[in-house]
Amino acid sequence: MSHLTGKLTKKLVENLGVGRHGDGGGLYLVVKPSGSRSWVVRVVVQGQKNRKGAPLRTDFGLGGADIVTLNQARTKALEYRRMAKQGLSPRFNAKQEIPTFEEIARQVHIDRMPTWKNAKHGQQWINTLRDYAFPKIGRMPVDAIGQPEALMCLSPIWTEKHETAKRLAQRIKTVLDVAKSKGFRTGENPITEIKDAKVLPKVTKKPKHHAAMKWQDVPAFFADLCTRETMAARALMFTCLTGSRTGEVLGMRWDEVDLEARLWTVPAERMKTATDHRVPLTCEMLAIIEPLQAMASAYVFEGQKRHKPLSDMAMLMLLRRMKVEDVTVHGIRSTFRDWASEVANAPREVAEMSLSHKVGSAVEQAYARSDLLERRRALMERWSQFVTGNTGKIVRIG
Missing domain, CATH: 3.30.160.390 (Integrase, DNA-binding domain)
Structure with a gap:
């Protein structure tokens, strides 16, 4: 038997x-x-x-x-x-037991956990499917999903929430590709068919710019910040001087800082570019963070909870309390970029690398061995002097 x-x-x-x-x-x-x-x-x-x-x-x-x-x-x-x-x-x-779309999607999410840039990105991946795909096709056998079913998920948000819809399409495609590789589907991926046939309308998106402060207004703004004793104020001052992204500053740890070399190295896993980024620290930047060592925290800018960073909203809420309504924290990066071009006459590659932007084509990047640290240090020292009111004579940074 x-x-x-x-x-x-x-x-x-x-x-x-x-x-x-x-x-x-x-x-x-x-x-x-x-x-x-x-x-x-x-x-x-x-x-x-x-x-x-x-x-x-x-x-x-x-x-x-x-x-x-x-x-x-x-x-x-x-x-x-x-x-x-x-x-x-x-x-x-044989009657093959075909798993549902949701079952495959959740398994893909688990399998790819080690590959996510961080836990937040992994959660966003599954949340998009949870909100827009599972209610409509989650319980369907994965081999029963074609163009009509995919369109049920994409069409309602294609123009209203276009960026979300594009991410949703890519994630549905991934789930169906995995299902096919496991023998649960055959034929072309319906997302590919929809794209190739141009079934959905073309959406022209206007570029969204973060509201930026005029560079002429920065010294007065910084002087106001200096009168405030909160940790959010210290973090925002440091952000202004470094031109770094909010997440990079808030996640800054003491083990990333070399005070003797006057250098802050942001690790690749915390960078949008997925590469290490060295930030030269000026005297003005050091004056902000060195006193914070006394707190003996893992993070430079500690939040309300011990050994935890400030909230993502802390600096934005400070701007609002200061009645700075039309400016975002990220917009300060644009302010620095305008100043570097209009006042300091900084070479494009120096200014762009200061903001940790990739410069040039893929080929050019492959040959660009240097991150121009010392030239960027000279530019950041001039910016720090300008922001803090010690402008001196503006000279060309090259």
């Missing part, structure tokens, strides 16, 4: 190396060099012969081991063997 036990265990399924590993009864776990794990059952259909007249052995895929458990694979393999014994080909007679 057939039974549902074999040589493999759950632990072996998770840890066996590359190869074809038998469980018994024609069931195999196939582990590929890429690390993917899938189930295959080999059966001999009663009455079928190969070209030489011998019994015809045929392999059938049962799905990925991350979706189909060992017991499920054994049950399915037993079903296939019974059909084969009766002379029925599983290819035409």
